[in-house]
Amino acid sequence: MPRPSSPGGGASPPKTAELRALVAALSPDVRTTVVPGLVDEIVERIRAAIPAYARPPGSAYNHVIRTAVERNVLGFLDWLADPARPLDRRDELCRKMGAFEVMEGRPLTVIQSAYRAATQVAWSRIRAMLDDRVASVLAVSALAEAVITYMDDAAALSREGYERAKAEACDGRAAARLALLRALVGPASSAGPDPAADWPLPDEVTLVALPSGTLPVCPLLDADVLLDPEDPAPYLLVPGPLTGDRRAMLEAALAGERAAVGLTVPRARAADSLRWARRLLDLKDVLHDGTLTLCEDHLMSLWLLADGALMDQMTRRGLAPLAPLSERRRLPLVDTLAVWLRTRAPATRISEELGVHVQTVRYRMRVLEHLLGDELADPGTRFAIEAALRTHRLSARSLDARPAPCPPGTGT
Incomplete structure (x- = not known):
């Protein structure tokens, strides 16, 4: 699909023979030899230039910044190689990064500054790579235009996510979704569709229990995953079963924190899924498989430990x-x-x-x-x-x- 350079337009990399030749001449293993170091350099520049992002290197906050930078760098390489290739995951993450700024209470100018810093570092590294190659002025100019076009696109997507999150905060969609989530896991689940929530009711749900005081990195959650951050025992609702993609998403959003995943159940039994997940989380010293522990892997153990005194x-x-x-x-x-x-x-x-x-x-x-x-x-x-x-x-x-x-x- 065409890559939008702005919310209302479309753009592809400059189509010149010189640029195609230059891209083809770049090291075929650039993803492994160049990208990791470039990502580290961009993250460090952003953290140094923008105090709001200067969190500890191992923190969940730093993890989401690194993920966003890495996904954008790899997306740029994919875009150069095939302008028609969809970059849906990159696009969605850029939007979420903009929405995250709203959640953090920052102005849009902060993330825009981050994009400018990233562009400067990326172009500096590209020029250093070109020093060892014979490249025409036209090819270098086309590549510079491609970098600017791509980063303008990413910034525009974050602005879109920022503005959408601002609008949602005003129109009450977030509050409606939270109310719907609590109704689904309530003692007598009778939740019905709520147009204000803009969230279609799934036939099946999977609940995820989080340790007290722990929250996921929200921009890395899928858009349809619901979270109750105000509950003393926070939890997530994943529509449908926990597929491989959903599991990868959760592990990224948890950033090393533990969580327990309940069974996938009909929507009306959401409270059961959450209850089992929380019970499994309580048994962390007995049943522990890493970041994500799944009820379906411990059904017999959960049953045997359900009533300790009786057993x-x-x-x-x-x-x-x-x-x-x-x-x-x-x-x-x-x-x-x-x-x-x-x-x-x-x-x-x-x-x-x-x-x-x-x-x-x-x-x-x-x-x-x-x-x-x-x-x-x-x-x-x-x-x-x-x-x-x-x-x-x-x-x-x-x-x-x-x-x-x-x-x-x-x-x-």
Whole structure:
């Protein structure tokens, strides 16, 4: 699609044979050899020139600036190579950067200054690269025009996002979306379409729980993702399922912060998705997969840990016959029982998994059969014992200890 140089016009790179030859002559691995250093240089110049952007290098704020610079630099290379190639992600991020300025309460001139600083650094680096090449005045002039055209386009997109955000703040769309979000996750979800929100109701939703006091980098969120920043336990609503693209978006917006993702559910069950996500977040010491932890990866664990007191009673009752044993004797028996319940494998395989002699396994199984009797033959009892052992293992992860489960006041 044509690249707009302003909200009402269209432009492509200057079409000259000299420019095409110059672009073709540039190093084919410029994306790996030049872009990373150029992005670093632009970010540092912006942070040095504009106090409002001078945040710590590792902060989420700095992360969003770097992402915007990198996406614009790579977009420029794509635009030169193929002016018809869509740059939708770059365009949307530029608009969001403008909207972010409104959220931060800054005038439009601040981000415009950032674009000017970026243009100066980019052109300085390009001229340094051209010093080692034979390039005609016409080609250099065309390339300079391309840089200015592209950056004017980016600045115009940010201005568009800024003005739109200003208008939304006035017309109440943000407030309407927040009210709609809260209605969706309310105790009796009966939210209906709200024209003021300009947000079509999806059939399915996925809720994401954030730690208290944590907020994502808003410009990196997709435009249709809703956020309640005022809740003591902040959360997001993602329309539809968590696709690969949605997950990448969330990880970028979280900038290293943790979050828990609930199950994708029908819209009317949004509160359930949020409740499960928050429960998973509460279990961060037990269930933790990195930045994003997904409920769908821990369904059994969530169920087993849903009622700790009840599961503790199941553990104590199910393993009561082992309680009189000392911990030294009880631990190996519990380990062997857990593997047998999970695999129902012969002694030879269990011995391989436990790393003990097969005769040791057979001895332990005879002791377990003596202590538990016919209970091991009952499917219901086996299920209860296995659930209890799984719960014990999950709980032990957060304790940095592994006492064998047994009823209170027993075992030596």
